[in-house]
Structure formats: C-alpha cells, structure tokens
Amino acid sequence: TEVKKIAVIAGDGIGPEVVAEAEKVLRRTEEVFGYRFKTEHTLFGGIAIDQKGTPLPEETLAVCKSADAVLLGAVGGPKWDNNPKELRPETGLLGIRKALGLFSNLRPAVVFDCLKDASTLKPEVLEGTDLIVVRELTGGIYFGDKFRRDGIQGQEAVDTCVYNVAEVERIVRQAFEIAQKRRKKLASVDKANVLETSRLWREVVNRVAPEYPDVELEHVLVDNCAMQLLRRPSSFDVIVTENMFGDILSDEAAMLTGSIGMLASASLGEGSFGLYEPVHGSAPDIAGQGLANPIATILSTALMLRMTFGYADAADAIEAAVAEVLDAGHRTSDIAVDKSKAISTTEMGNLIVAAI
Amino acid sequence: TEVKKIAVIAGDGIGPEVVAEAEKVLRRTEEVFGYRFKTEHTLFGGIAIDQKGTPLPEETLAVCKSADAVLLGAVGGPKWDNNPKELRPETGLLGIRKALGLFSNLRPAVVFDCLKDASTLKPEVLEGTDLIVVRELTGGIYFGDKFRRDGIQGQEAVDTCVYNVAEVERIVRQAFEIAQKRRKKLASVDKANVLETSRLWREVVNRVAPEYPDVELEHVLVDNCAMQLLRRPSSFDVIVTENMFGDILSDEAAMLTGSIGMLASASLGEGSFGLYEPVHGSAPDIAGQGLANPIATILSTALMLRMTFGYADAADAIEAAVAEVLDAGHRTSDIAVDKSKAISTTEMGNLIVAAI
Ligand SMILES: CC(C)[C@H](C(=O)O)[C@@H](O)C(=O)O
Ligand SMILES: CC(C)[C@H](C(=O)O)[C@@H](O)C(=O)O
Numbered sequence: 001t002e003v004k005k006i007a008v009i010a011g012d013g014i015g016p017e018v019v020a021e022a023e024k025v026l027r028r029t030e031e032v033f034g035y036r037f038k039t040e041h042t043l044f045g046g047i048a049i050d051q052k053g054t055p056l057p058e059e060t061l062a063v064c065k066s067a068d069a070v071l072l073g074a075v076g077g078p079k080w081d082n083n084p085k086e087l088r089p090e091t092g093l094l095g096i097r098k099a100l101g102l103f104s105n106l107r108p109a110v111v112f113d114c115l116k117d118a119s120t121l122k123p124e125v126l127e128g129t130d131l132i133v134v135r136e137l138t139g140g141i142y143f144g145d146k147f148r149r150d151g152i153q154g155q156e157a158v159d160t161c162v163y164n165v166a167e168v169e170r171i172v173r174q175a176f177e178i179a180q181k182r183r184k185k186l187a188s189v190d191k192a193n194v195l196e197t198s199r200l201w202r203e204v205v206n207r208v209a210p211e212y213p214d215v216e217l218e219h220v221l222v223d224n225c226a227m228q229l230l231r232r233p234s235s236f237d238v239i240v241t242e243n244m245f246g247d248i249l250s251d252e253a254a255m256l257t258g259s260i261g262m263l264a265s266a267s268l269g270e271g272s273f274g275l276y277e278p279v280h281g282s283a284p285d286i287a288g289q290g291l292a293n294p295i296a297t298i299l300s301t302a303l304m305l306r307m308t309f310g311y312a313d314a315a316d317a318i319e320a321a322v323a324e325v326l327d328a329g330h331r332t333s334d335i336a337v338d339k340s341k342a343i344s345t346t347e348m349g350n351l352i353v354a355a356i
Numbered sequence: 357t358e359v360k361k362i363a364v365i366a367g368d369g370i371g372p373e374v375v376a377e378a379e380k381v382l383r384r385t386e387e388v389f390g391y392r393f394k395t396e397h398t399l400f401g402g403i404a405i406d407q408k409g410t411p412l413p414e415e416t417l418a419v420c421k422s423a424d425a426v427l428l429g430a431v432g433g434p435k436w437d438n439n440p441k442e443l444r445p446e447t448g449l450l451g452i453r454k455a456l457g458l459f460s461n462l463r464p465a466v467v468f469d470c471l472k473d474a475s476t477l478k479p480e481v482l483e484g485t486d487l488i489v490v491r492e493l494t495g496g497i498y499f500g501d502k503f504r505r506d507g508i509q510g511q512e513a514v515d516t517c518v519y520n521v522a523e524v525e526r527i528v529r530q531a532f533e534i535a536q537k538r539r540k541k542l543a544s545v546d547k548a549n550v551l552e553t554s555r556l557w558r559e560v561v562n563r564v565a566p567e568y569p570d571v572e573l574e575h576v577l578v579d580n581c582a583m584q585l586l587r588r589p590s591s592f593d594v595i596v597t598e599n600m601f602g603d604i605l606s607d608e609a610a611m612l613t614g615s616i617g618m619l620a621s622a623s624l625g626e627g628s629f630g631l632y633e634p635v636h637g638s639a640p641d642i643a644g645q646g647l648a649n650p651i652a653t654i655l656s657t658a659l660m661l662r663m664t665f666g667y668a669d670a671a672d673a674i675e676a677a678v679a680e681v682l683d684a685g686h687r688t689s690d691i692a693v694d695k696s697k698a699i700s701t702t703e704m705g706n707l708i709v710a711a712i
Binding site: 088090094120121122125141142144146147148151153154155156157158159160161162163164165166167191193194195196197199200201222223224226227230231244245247248249250251252254255256260 | 446478497498500509514515522579582
C-alpha cells in the first residue's frame with residue numbers, strides 16, 4: 001500500500017493530548033486495514049511563537065505542503081492573546097489557510113444521542129438535527145485590506161470585504177455537491193439587502209443552481225439564519241456562506257447541538273488535500289491534566305481518512321468504535337454526568353483503539 | 357402641557373394594523389395623564405415606493421425631522437424584494453437611520469412569563485434572561501463604500517467597513533451608561549483577532565472603561581458570543597457591538613427569548629429624539645386580517661414615552677396594562693395555545709387601552 005504522509009500539528013493547550021490519541025487510532029487502522037501512514041510533527045501556533053518567533057514558520061508550511069493531509073489539535077491561549085498581530089496564533093491560522101489554499105471549511109453539526117441532554121435546546125426541537133456549514137475560508141473581510149488612517153473625525157480603522165465570482169462559484173458548487181450526497185437541501189446565507197458582496201454571492205448561486213436541479217435551494221438572510229437555527233435546526237441540511245458569517249453561524253450551530261466537544265471539521269482546498277481539526281479550542285485551563293476529550297480529534301481523523309484518502313472502511317470503523325465506546329457508557333469529564341466516574345484522555349483513546 | 361409631535365410611519369404588511377392600536381394607546385395616555393400628542397402620518401417603505409417612487413420621500417424625512425419622535429410599524433414585503441437597490445424598502449431604512457442620525461439601536465430581549473414555553477430553549481436555561489443589545493446603527497460595513505470592479509479573476513464585489521474613534525466612543529459610552537442603570541455588566545463584542553475595526557473598537561472600550569468603574573466589562577469575540585447567548589443567556593446584561601454583528605446577535609437574542617412577537621426597539625440619536633418600532637417584521641402573509649399582535653408596537657410606544665419624553669408614569673402604565681391583559685389570559689393567534697380562543701388585533705388593543 002501507498003504510504004500517506006500526514007503533517008501533525010499538536011499545537012497548544014490540550015492539542016498534544018488529543019492528537020496523541022488520534023495518532024494511536026491511525027496506527028490501529030494500519031494494523032486492521034493495512035493502510036500506511038507516515039506522520040511528521042511540526043510546530044505551529046503559540047508553541048511556534050515561543051520556539052521559533054513566529055506562529056507559522058517556513059519549515060512548518062513546507063512540511064504541510066509536502067504532506068497529503070494535516071491533522072491539527074488546537075492553537076492559542078491567553079499567553080499570546082496580547083501579542084502584536086504578527087505574533088499571535090490566529091495570524092498563523094489565517095496564514096496557513098491562505099498558504100495551503102484551504103478555501104472551504106466543513107463543519108458538520110450533529111447531535112450525539114448520549115449528549116442530547118447537554119444541549120440548551122429542548123430535545124423535541126433538536127430531534128433530527130444533522131446539518132453541515134460550508135464556510136468560505138480564504139476570502140471576504142478576513143483577507144481584504146485592513147489599515148488605520150486619519151479621518152476628519154480622528155483616527156479610523158478600515159477592513160475591506162472582497163469576493164470575486166470565481167471564489168464564490170467554487171465554494172457554492174462544492175456545497176451543492178455535498179447537498180446532493182445528503183438530504184438535497186441547500187441554504188445559501190447572505191446579507192443581499194445590504195452588502196454588494198452578498199449581491200454578487202446571490203447572483204452566482206442563482207446562476208449555478210439550475211445545474212443542480214435535484215437540490216432544493218433557499219436564500220436566507222444572515223440575521224434570519226441566526227434565528228432559524230434556533231427555531232428549526234433540524235430543517236437545515238447544508239448551509240453555505242461567506243467567511244465571517246460562517247464563523248458566527250457555524251459556532252452557533254455547533255453549540256446548539258450540545259455536542260461541541262465532539263465535533264470534527266475539515267478545511268479543504270483543490271484536489272484531495274485537507275486540514276482536519278476538532279471544532280473545540282485549546283482549553284488551556286485543563287491542559288496537561290488528562291481531562292481532555294479526544295473524540296472530536298479522533299472523528300476529525302476519520303473525516304481525513306474518508307475525505308482525503310477515500311478510506312471509507314477505516315473511517316466507518318473509527319466512527320463505529322466511538323459510538324460503541326459511548327454506548328457502553330464511557331465518558332471523559334466534559335461529558336460525564338457523574339464526574340467521579342469520568343475516564344482520562346488516554347483511557348478514552350485506548351478504548352476506542354480497542355474497539356476498532 | 358406641551359404638545360409632543362410624533363411622526364407615524366404605518367408602513368407595509370401588518371404595519372398599519374399594529375400602529376393603529378398603538379395610536380389608541382397614545383390617545384388613552386392623553387386622557388389619563390394629561391399629555392398631548394400630535395401625530396402625523398407619513399409614507400415610507402414599500403407603500404412609498406408604490407405611491408411616490410422612492411422608499412424615503414423628501415417630505416417623509418421632513419415630517420420626521422420636525423417631530424420629537426417617530427413611531428414605525430414595519431416595512432418591506434415580497435412585492436419589492438426583487439426591485440433594484442434604490443427601490444427597496446431596506447434602502448429607505450438605511451437612509452432614514454443615517455439621515456436622522458440614529459446611531460444607536462437598543463433591542464431589549466426579555467422573556468414574557470406567558471411565553472416562556474414558546475422558546476426553543478429549556479426553561480431552566482432561559483430563566484432570568486433579560487438582556488439588551490446596543491447596536492451601532494450608522495457605521496461599519498452597512499455604510500462604507502460598496503462597488504463592483506473587474507479583477508484578475510473576473511468581476512469582484514467590494515464592501516468597506518469603516519469605524520472612527522468618535523463613532524465607537526459615543527455608542528460605547530451609551531452602553532456603559534445603560535449598564536450603570538441595570539445590572540452593571542457590559543459585554544463588548546468584536547472580532548479583534550481578525551479585524552482592524554474591531555481592534556480600534558476594543559482600544560476605545562478599554563480607554564473609556566476606567567470612567568465606569570462600577571460596570572463589569574468583558575470582551576467577547578463575536579463567534580463566541582453567538583455560542584454563549586445559547587449557553588448562558590441569563591448571564592448577559594448589556595451587549596454592545598458594531599452594526600453587522602449587532603444585526604445578527606440581536607436577532608439571535610430575540611429569538612431565544614421565544615417572545616419575538618412582543619419585543620420593542622428604540623433607535624436613538626444625539627439628544628432625546630428617537631425612532632421606535634417592533635422587532636418583528638411586516639408579516640405580509642397575515643396582513644389585513646386582524647391577526648397581528650399589536651403588543652410589540654404598543655411596548656415600543658411605551659419605550660418612546662419613557663426614553664424620548666421622560667413620561668415614566670405613562671410608560672409604566674402601558675407596560676402594566678399589557679401585563680394585566682396577558683395575565684388575564686388574552687392572546688392574539690400568534691401567541692395563543694388554543695388558536696380558537698385567539699382575539700383580534702383590535703380586541704387586544706382595546707383591552708390594553710381599557711387597562712390603562
Ligand atoms: C481564531 C479565529 C481567527 C478563527 C476564525 O475566525 O476563523 C476561529 O474562530 C475559527 O473559526 O477557526
Ligand atoms: C432590513 C435590514 C436592512 C435591517 C438591518 O440589517 O439593519 C434589519 O435586519 C434590521 O435589523 O433592522
């Protein structure tokens with residue numbers, strides 16, 4: 001079998017702990033399915049600032065570019081929060097997205113049966129919620145010109161939001177294709193009653209829509225979407241939107257499932273290359289204590305096997321193993337009802353490995 | 357008593373119906389408290405497009421400018437949704453905000469006891485939720501340059517988000533002052549890890565904060581705020597944020613109360629002038645049938661009496677009358693559990709008038 005190369009970014013906070021468990025899972029899929037993975041660890045985020053003086057060192061980018069996929073734990077923490085812009089983990093994150101051409105961020109928001117009660121939403125409202133936010137990740141106000149200038153009313157700050165037709169079209173087509181493989185419903189979210197970029201967005205969506213006649217399309221204004229996610233979460237299938245709106249709505253969607261500690265994400269570019277990471281953050285408050293839940297990172301790894309490598313059998317096996325271990329009642333402290341019975345990060349990882 | 361002049365914009369859809377009830381309430385406060393109001397109706401929104409060829413006619417603006425306050429029902433509807441930009445109701449809305457200098461939009465999100473169960477959130481999570489979103493209303497990406505241009509990858513669209521120190525400072529100071537009169541907690545929401553306008557915003561907040569030492573301040577990133585509103589809504593008191601984020605978060609906050617049909621809003625400028633309107637929209641689907649709930653508009657009128665005119669006694673009386681009528685079990689169809697017992701728009705208005 002071909003050896004697949006995976007760049008591993010453990011990162012900050014609980015990153016190294018959860019990534020370690022995901023790597024065990026990778027090793028196990030080698031044994032069981034005969035796949036072969038070569039992992040290469042590389043520095044990124046806060047730890048890279050500390051050791052290399054920049055959140056995204058050249059060699060890190062080189063390691064990622066030479067890999068078939070990237071597995072990322074989590075980056076950031078209060079230690080670097082007051083740093084100047086160039087020395088902040090987020091700057092590294094934006095940099096790596098752009099440098100690797102990761103224009104699409106997929107954030108599935110699903111409800112885990114065992115966590116239904118963890119949501120602040122009523123169970124009957126949540127019932128059947130299974131949606132995915134497709135967020136444009138390398139354009140919009142995140143990457144447009146930003147600067148300060150002196151205005152007539154004193155200093156002013158400027159951010160620029162830019163989208164071109166090609167950028168919108170590639171993400172929108174991807175979202176239509178994802179919808180075709182799911183429940184065939186696409187909600188395109190914009191603010192076309194105010195923004196020019198949203199009007200362009202909507203034009204492109206309407207132009208390509210006839211090519212996907214099996215997909216039911218609705219246009220939803222972003223403010224209305226923030227409401228509808230709360231009112232009728234289960235009615236959404238695929239939501240596609242621009243970078244800033246996607247940042248806000250994907251977090252809202254993740255939180256309403258109650259399962260945020262368990263959600264995986266994928267950032268994709270052209271071709272099969274992708275960066276996979278848990279939706280949760282670096283949780284510096286519990287770092288190094290064996291308390292972190294590795295499931296989101298393990299499920300991100302399953303997503304990688306499925307989407308980048310096409311190893312559906314291994315991905316299925318990992319997802320089934322996670323379900324089995326949860327069904328058997330095992331919980332890390334973040335999701336345990338009885339905290340005294342909670343198991344550690346490593347114990348959870350080992351149980352999942354054993355179940356594959 | 358001095359005669360106060362109120363410009364009345366009935367608008368589109370259910371606007372005229374709900375505004376009619378609010379006007380009865382105004383008349384009743386004249387009888388009971390001896391205040392005097394002169395109302396002047398003026399065209400705005402869709403109806404102005406139809407009758408005058410523009411959503412915001414010059415004479416409408418003149419009527420508003422010569423008034424002490426504006427009462428607005430609702431504007432917009434599918435009829436005008438595909439119009440070119442200059443002929444859309446929303447364009448009128450943005451225009452009137454700018455022309456009247458309404459830089460601050462106050463959106464209180466409270467839970468009505470009788471509507472607790474209407475929320476999709478669990479009652480125990482919602483318990484005690486009483487927050488207000490202070491949204492900057494005349495700056496940011498809503499009003500910056502917007503245009504199309506030809507780029508190297510085809511046509512592109514551009515929106516510009518601009519904030520100057522003075523604009524941020526006036527809204528932030530207002531939010532601090534509102535917090536001082538409430539539970540003394542302020543959450544300032546931005547995206548300072550990405551946007552230059554947010555970094556300016558945060559600098560201004562941190563500079564003026566020491567002048568309000570009794571207010572507990574937290575900075576919350578917008579994506580995190582979208583999550584925290586769901587997780588811990590009752591922990592928020594005052595939320596202050598820029599125009600676009602405020603649009604999204606205030607709708608999310610309104611929806612989670614389950615009471616969106618009952619929420620009032622105020623848009624304020626310098627001095628005591630203000631525009632008051634219900635949070636709900638023009639609901640064209642139920643227009644003209646006597647089904648609309650006039651309570652949000654009546655409560656917006658109470659807000660006007662309190663904030664623009666300082667008539668706290670009358671405002672208190674209106675709010676108490678609304679509570680009394682609801683406590684007695686009267687419901688319009690939108691909030692009725694048993695729809696067959698629902699009363700009409702006019703009946704609800706009359707009951708509230710009688711209770712003042
Ligand atoms: C850390 C931040 C720059 C980032 C973003 O806004 O994209 C994060 O919120 C995310 O969603 O991955
Ligand atoms: C209609 C639209 C332009 C408006 C806005 O985005 O400000 C509306 O959503 C609101 O919140 O008042």
